[in-house]
Amino acid sequence: MRQFFLVLASAMFSVAVLLGGQPLMAADGINSNGQDVPMGAGGSEFMVLTHDAKVGIGANASNLPITPQTMLDVGGEVRVGFTGIACTASISGAMRYNASTNIMEGCNGTTWVSLATLGMPSGAVLPFNLASCPNGWQPFTQAAGRTIIGVGNGSGLTERNLSDTGGEENYTISFGNLPTLVVGQGGAAMRGANLSGGWSGGVGSRGAETSTLGGGNPLTISGTGADTPINTVPPFIALLYCQKS
Secondary structure, three states: OEEEEEEEEOOEEEEEEEEOOEEEEEEEOOOOOOOOEEEEEOOEEEEEEOOOOOEEEOEOOOOOEOOOOOOEEEOOOOOOOOOOOOOOHHHOOOEEEEOOOOEEEEEOOOOEEEHHHOOOOOOOEEEEOOOOOOOOEEEOHHHOOOOOOOOEOOOOOOOEOOOOOOOOOEEOOOHHHOOOOEEEEOOEEEEHHHOOOOOOOOOOOOOEEEEEOOOOOEEEEEOOOOOOOEEOOOOOOOOEEEEEO
């Protein structure tokens, strides 16, 4: 276990760093001239406590401690753990690694939230490949089973206002959706309702209609079908939409 002993004496103190009871290095520390305190082992200095209370960890190419530019300056990766402590105003700004969700989190003063979304404004909506919304987010239920489009009216498109809904998952074609039917023979042309034999049943009729065009030539029109609605859903993948609290 590492132990740090600071012995203050007049305007000077000494620093001893012990590992397993054996000293790694001892160095005179800050004196009246405001000197920095380097620490290390085996002739290499890998840590420094500056006269203005900054800590630098890591060595440069000359085996000298890096010069800290912030209160804690680490020249390498930093491993952050998880204790389960509650996020409160007293630790606002703290960071942790949530091992249960594999997400780096920050304390905003009331709750732990993902660092990736810590600065996002309230009301932001994002899709997640998760079973439930992360901390600081709630399900955006209005998007369940729906695609999302932008508000406004793009060129040649219908105007959409915020929170508008619409569309159909299945659609049944009606008679009004069909194009005008034009048939003809030998220069004679007639439109659907004007066939001399009549047009009956509308869309979905599975009977047969026989009409006579000019010249006495018979024309038989028949149809079969089940009136099944058309599925209008394109290929998709479902994700969980969540809204920033």
